[in-house]
Amino acid sequence: MLITEKIDDHMARLSLDGRFDFHSHRDFRSAYDAVLARPEIHQIAIDFGRVDYLDSSALGMLLLLREKAEAGNKKVKLTNLTGSVKQVLEIANFGKLFTIE
């Protein structure tokens, strides 16, 4: 999975591209750790527009991000959900845990 980072004022956008699964663990964590470390960032948007697959360990990584972001008083939102990615997040009712756009 490829991750692109884009910063606009107080918002960081991490755009994911490819399969978001167990193997993305290291890359995803270093990407969010980098933006969580920046005090000026208040909100992190995860862009799923180019993700074609999402498994349960990816959901676990999102929960870890949520936990760390909350500890740093930052908000996480999930954006551009389509197809099977949207379905997986809906079944897991992640709308009750994250802001979804």
Next chain:
Amino acid sequence: MGTVTKPLTILVVDDTPADVAQLEAVARQLGHAVIVAGDGIEAIEKYRSASPDLIFMDILMPGLDGIEAARQVRALPCDRWVPIVFFAAPDSMAGILRGLEAGGDDYLVKPADLQVIRAKIKAYARALTLQDESRRYARELAAWRDDAEEQSQLGQYIIGRLLDSAGLRDPMVQWLNTPAQSFSGDLVCASRGPGDILYLMLADAAGHGLSAALTALPLTQVFHGMVAKGFPIHTIAEELNGKLKAFLPIDRFVAASLVALDTRNQTIEIWNGGNPDVLFINDQGEVAMRWPSRHPPLGILPPALFSGATEVVSYQHPGEMVLFSDGIIEAENPDGQRLNMHGLEALLAQAPSGERLPAIEAGVARQLAGRREHDDLSAIVVKVPIERRQTVRSSQAASAPDRHVSEWRMELSWGPEELRSMDVVPALLGFMGQIKGLQTHQGQLFLILAELFNNALDHGVLGLDSRTKSLDGGFERYLEEREGHLNELRDGRIDMAFHRHLLDGRTVLDIRIKDSGVGFDWSAFLDSSNDDQGLYQTHGRGIRLVRNLCQELSYGDNGSAVFARYAL
């Protein structure tokens, strides 16, 4: 190369003392030990007794020559590579080839240059040191594998025992659970609660293999323990979530669906957090009802934010309930096409009732086309009958009346706070289960207490009219009203008294329940002439069942007080 090489034991086989001395000098200078043999026979003896690491062998020797000696050395059993380097005359290409074919590895042309001998010995020392290391790794790996294999077998045995339960052999229940690896992170549980209610749980822990199996494991004991005591599934879900939240790291969770199937009252209650839709398939093979996931999986939300809210429906027609994990609908064919919900529903529609689990199994196998499943696969199919049964399945206690039983009394009074937030009947039953002589009556006592207590609460304290239930969609409305009234309950009280004593030589348990309501029309429920009328057929059944179970059942105070005498 900077690696430290190990000191070798080198066997030098040569009948020319000058050549031996030359090689020996170089080898000792490099820190290696040397043993010498004068011919082939002696070479084999020394090889056996001293197990050298490297052999330098002259081809031409009296008696047994080097080539034959090499052949015999190679014929001996050996678990490592011992290189053989031949000394050959410069014009003896045929000899060199025969030597290599007999098991030799290399050759030096006589007279050998000292530099070349030194370089050869160093090169072999490096190669043999690497051989030693890789042999050590191989041994370690084998030990690891044996250890892992042993742990895996023990784990599978223990988990198998923990997961097995009588409920999985219930004639109404069919199930499958196929792991992607040796352990399944999916969990399939079935158990009968008191009152013959069938409870089901299908859980799917994030990931697969042993880590997922461990994640899901705490659920089974809690599930079976609480079902046995008759707790409602919202309480079970809350308890399971709390346990997992306490045990699991942040990124681990368990999707689960919980079902309570009450065939006596024809109701289905469901909690689904993170699993695919639970389906109800009618006898025509159509999806008559579906319950999508309404909650995040277990183990994510802290208890304060967790919701055990269930959906309850009453059903009027028989069919089958189908629960399954996402592995089933995500099974991919070689083109990457998934089975999907659509494909699964088509499988269910084509199979007759009773054949649907094998149909799912066969359909998934076709989809995978011989490839390994990438996720754990599990499913439960439960027969949902329509039965007008008035009797209780649980067997009557067979024990002879105990004449030495002690007399005891217990009185309890529940206020609005307890009525709102406690599962009174399971709590009572848990307590009574500790009393000698009552254990075997738990099923019957649950039915009696649940019916009488719920009547007191619903019709007495909350003032609900059970006639609502018989209207179209009335059952759901009734439950909504009940929840609303219960949440707003500010006063009201239910008193319960229990008295165990001897009566005419028999031990009996007297149960008195008094509520603060104005009473309700109990007589219509007990009047057997109403048996054919729909309303009383559905809603009087409970009271009439209690009357059948008890020696005596009588209402007083317009229905706000009830007395039941149960023979132990």
